Amino acid sequence: MSKKILIVDDAAFMRMMIKNIVTKAGYEVVGEAENGNVALELYKQLKPDLVTMDITMPEMDGIEAVKAIRGVDANANIIMCSAMGQQAMVMEAIQAGAKDFIVKPFQQDRIIQAIERVLNR
Template sequence: MEKVLIVDDAAFMRLSLRTLLETNGYQVVGEAENGTMAIRRYIEYKPDIVTMDITMPGCTGIEALKEILKIDPKANVIMISAMGQERLVRDSIIAGAQSFIVKPYNEEPVLKTIKQIVEREIIV
């Protein structure tokens, strides 16, 4: 069972993702409300996959992505962005994100994206 860390400053988004992922067989090992906590939780929980909001107060998702990749260059991070943030999505992919999901999202694209990453990577 793949371990997932959910990072979003909106509690309802974290709850929504947690419910979706746990219902579909993923283990949510932790949550973080900003980039700084995401880095700490990544070190603590060593998740297989991270879902990361881009726009958060303080340390942004892109900044956290860069730090996580310094810690673990093989980290699987999926960025989540609201419509209209195409530049930030592009910047996150350039920084090393595996993929991105646009908010508001439907369940199927989220599960498909995670499945593609899981199948592409051998997660230990």
């Protein structure tokens, strides 16, 4: 059975890009969210195996969303997605419970590598 992924990014084109990469690799995208509030609700409903989470989003940012999701499921697998130069935020995200991070612009193999490493722990 393929692993289920929830993609969270406020930019629709980024969600589409990640979706294309992960579906080609055989994963199933079960939902997409444009901010942390939507991500939290979808996480509760869909119970995905993994979440890709943007850091900078309106309403609830990625770090707050990681904390909220980990509050619902302490074992949640979350990979942060950040632009260059957000190292301090990435460290904060890891401390909040994210398992890995990938840097934009994305490299296809780096996304798959991060997903496989987190899911195979």
